[in-house]
Amino acid sequence: xxxxxxxxxxxxxxxxxxxxxxxxxxxxxxxxxxxxxxxxxxxxxxxxxxxxxxxxxxxxxxxxxxxxxxxxxxxxxxxxxxxxxxxxxxxxxxxxxxxxxxxxxxxxxxxxx
Amino acid sequence: xxxxxxxxxxxxxxxxxxxxxxxxxxxxxxxxxxxxxxxxxxxxxxxxxxxxxxxxxxxxxxxxxxxxxxxxxxxxxxxxxxxxxxxxxxxxxxxxxxxxxxxxxxxxxxxxx
Numbered sequence: 001x002x003x004x005x006x007x008x009x010x011x012x013x014x015x016x017x018x019x020x021x022x023x024x025x026x027x028x029x030x031x032x033x034x035x036x037x038x039x040x041x042x043x044x045x046x047x048x049x050x051x052x053x054x055x056x057x058x059x060x061x062x063x064x065x066x067x068x069x070x071x072x073x074x075x076x077x078x079x080x081x082x083x084x085x086x087x088x089x090x091x092x093x094x095x096x097x098x099x100x101x102x103x104x105x106x107x108x109x110x111x112x113x
Numbered sequence: 114x115x116x117x118x119x120x121x122x123x124x125x126x127x128x129x130x131x132x133x134x135x136x137x138x139x140x141x142x143x144x145x146x147x148x149x150x151x152x153x154x155x156x157x158x159x160x161x162x163x164x165x166x167x168x169x170x171x172x173x174x175x176x177x178x179x180x181x182x183x184x185x186x187x188x189x190x191x192x193x194x195x196x197x198x199x200x201x202x203x204x205x206x207x208x209x210x211x212x213x214x215x216x217x218x219x220x221x222x223x224x225x226x
Contacts, residue, residue, distance in 0.1 A: 035214065045203060045217035091156065098169050100146070101215070103156035 006104035023092030117218035138206030163210035
């Protein structure tokens with residue numbers, strides 16, 4: 001069975017600084033997808049970034065980038081130039097053999113002005 | 114293009130009652146997945162529907178059921194409600210089944226008293 005582990009229940013960062021959120025995805029699958037989703041207080045889950053496991057190049061979306069280390073099962077999210085609007089719960093998720101999402105417990109990100 | 118719409122946003126029900134939640138996916142999306150989110154268990158997959166057929170089901174009792182209509186709108190039903198069913202129920206739509214990448218609605222907050 002696949003497991004997603006987010007070991008940081010809460011992180012805080014000064015506005016405009018850079019923060020990295022950690023995630024590990026333990027799976028025996030060779031073909032899978034990894035995602036970071038953001039859930040602000042409005043509760044709507046918003047896709048931040050997606051990574052295909054077969055791609056060696058790390059995904060980047062504006063201020064958001066990932067560091068995917070397949071052998072180490074590590075999938076961290078780096079947020080550069082943090083903004084107040086980045087404050088939210090961040091969930092790491094991976095697809096299982098049926099391509100359903102398996103979720104981590106989440107990391108609460110606090111942005112300090 | 115309109116996003117995923119879930120109705121109602123909030124519900125309060127009494128133990129033993131049943132409830133039906135509705136989800137309208139993004140136009141053109143044929144896959145709808147449902148998730149339960151609680152503070153204790155986190156996000157858990159309930160089921161996925163594609164072209165009116167249940168494609169996958171999570172590890173939930175038979176009291177949880179769903180269906181999908183020809184216009185891709187989906188409903189989930191919970192019968193004989195228990196206090197532990199209190200949760201945020203999230204619906205997600207995807208263009209195709211099993212793609213992992215999903216677009217979420219704002220959820221229905223169900224409280225069972």
